Amino acid sequence: MPQAKIDAGDEIAVEACPVREVLDRVAGKWSILIIVAAARGPVRFTELERSIEGISRRMLTLTLRHLERDGLLKRTVYATVPPRVDYELTDIARELHQSLLSLTDWAERHRAAISAARVAYDAERLAAAG
Amino acid sequence: MPQAKIDAGDEIAVEACPVREVLDRVAGKWSILIIVAAARGPVRFTELERSIEGISRRMLTLTLRHLERDGLLKRTVYATVPPRVDYELTDIARELHQSLLSLTDWAERHRAAISAARVAYDAERLAAAG
DNA sequence: CAGTATCCGATCTGATACTG
DNA sequence: CAGTATCAGATCGGATACTG
Numbered sequence: 001m002p003q004a005k006i007d008a009g010d011e012i013a014v015e016a017c018p019v020r021e022v023l024d025r026v027a028g029k030w031s032i033l034i035i036v037a038a039a040r041g042p043v044r045f046t047e048l049e050r051s052i053e054g055i056s057r058r059m060l061t062l063t064l065r066h067l068e069r070d071g072l073l074k075r076t077v078y079a080t081v082p083p084r085v086d087y088e089l090t091d092i093a094r095e096l097h098q099s100l101l102s103l104t105d106w107a108e109r110h111r112a113a114i115s116a117a118r119v120a121y122d123a124e125r126l127a128a129a130g
Numbered sequence: 131m132p133q134a135k136i137d138a139g140d141e142i143a144v145e146a147c148p149v150r151e152v153l154d155r156v157a158g159k160w161s162i163l164i165i166v167a168a169a170r171g172p173v174r175f176t177e178l179e180r181s182i183e184g185i186s187r188r189m190l191t192l193t194l195r196h197l198e199r200d201g202l203l204k205r206t207v208y209a210t211v212p213p214r215v216d217y218e219l220t221d222i223a224r225e226l227h228q229s230l231l232s233l234t235d236w237a238e239r240h241r242a243a244i245s246a247a248r249v250a251y252d253a254e255r256l257a258a259a260g
Numbered sequence: 261c262a263g264t265a266t267c268c269g270a271t272c273t274g275a276t277a278c279t280g
Numbered sequence: 281c282a283g284t285a286t287c288a289g290a291t292c293g294g295a296t297a298c299t300g
Contacts, residue, residue, distance in 0.1 A: 019166055019230075021237040025244070027157065029293075036149055045262050056294050061263065071247025082261040083300085092240045099232040100149075106229050107151040110222045114155070117201025159273080175282050186274050191283065212281040213280085 025070055025096075030055055030063045032100060035089065038073065039097045042086040072096065155200055155226075160185055160193045162230060165219065168203065169227045172216040202226065 026032055033052050037043060043051075049060055064087060067073040072093035078084040089097065156162055163182050167173060173181075179190055194217060197203040202223035208214040219227065 017163075018234040018237040018241070019162055021241060021244075022233045023159070023162055025237070026233075027159075029153070029157075032149055032153055049262095054294095056296095057263075058265095058295085059293060062293090069248055069251040070244050071251075072244075077262095080261095083263090085262060092236075092243055095240070096233075096236050099229075099236050102229040102232055103152045103156075103226075104148040106222075106226055107148040107155070110225070111148070111151060113222055114151075114200050114202075118199055121199040121201075179282095184274095186276095187283075188275085188285095189273065192272095207282095210281095213283085215282060 025072070028063060028066070030059055031067060034060075034063055034067060034087075035072065035093060035097055035100065036104075038087055038089050039094070042076070042088040045085055045087070048087070067093070155202070158193060158196070160189055161197060164190075164193055164197060164217075165202065165223060165227055165230065166234075168217055168219050169224070172206070172218040175215055175217070178217070197223070 026035075030052065033055075034048060037048055037051050045060070045064075048064075049055065049057065052060070064073065064075070068075050068087075071090055073087050074090050076086045076088070078086070156165075160182065163185075164178060167178055167181050175190070175194075178194075179185065179187065182190070194203060194205070198205050198217075201220055203217050204220050206216045206218070208216070
């Protein structure tokens with residue numbers, strides 16, 4: 001039962017709430033970006049650092065560890081010199097990526113509408129404020 | 131073309147990146163929770179406050195404004211005493227909610243696996259450190 | 261190459277008192 | 281009822297120097 005049923009008066013429990021779960025997994029500025037970047041196959045640390053514009057080394061590391069801990073990324077270390085580490089999506093992350101697709105699709109389809117809404121909202125508030 | 135194609139060497143642009151767009155819209159601790167709570171029909175401020183466990187008045191207000199600005203919520207004020215304000219999803223938010231469903235579905239299906247992954251990860255690190 | 265360690269400012273959140 | 285205003289604490293995130 002994917003549909004989260006909410007009748008009047010129901011509480012959205014913080015614990016065990018599937019919505020919260022997704023959020024916690026995917027929240028943060030970079031998680032989804034990394035998942036998307038890793039979706040086409042194993043990627044190395046530096047590849048990610050270069051491909052995800054604006055990410056710092058620190059945040060890349062932290063987010064990678066986080067995703068690995070949740071079982072979304074598989075980290076493989078090759079004992080070579082120089083060292084090589086590959087990150088690749090696990091099966092459940094690959095499923096997640098599929099779900100994400102409908103979200104990005106939504107974003108693309110409504111990007112203009114959302115921009116317009118913002119402009120309208122700001123204009124209204126500006127007018128109201130004098 | 132919903133599929134975000136990423137060839138080796140491509141950059142995930144910060145601007146105009148549909149992934150980023152979704153994130154910015156839906157990020158934050160409460161946005162999605164509010165969307166889910168409002169999905170079944172118009173809700174009042176206090177209803178939301180009661181149904182979303184743990185949310186503070188401040189964050190509810192901020193998040194509502196944010197969603198309203200992005201054109202995801204429609205705010206209706208009734209000039210009654212005491213005042214009454216309804217929030218309801220716009221059409222595009224309703225679409226978003228549909229997309230969210232596949233995410234929550236994913237969360238439910240893999241909740242156990244993710245928990246297990248965490249435990250395993252922590253145990254490993256503990257063993258390595260100890 | 262693939263990180264770790266440290267410092268610090270920006271942002272997010274919660275608690276709470278007050279108001280039209 | 282439906283907020284706003286203010287303050288403090290927690291967390292996030294970036295820059296950067298250093299290392300196996």
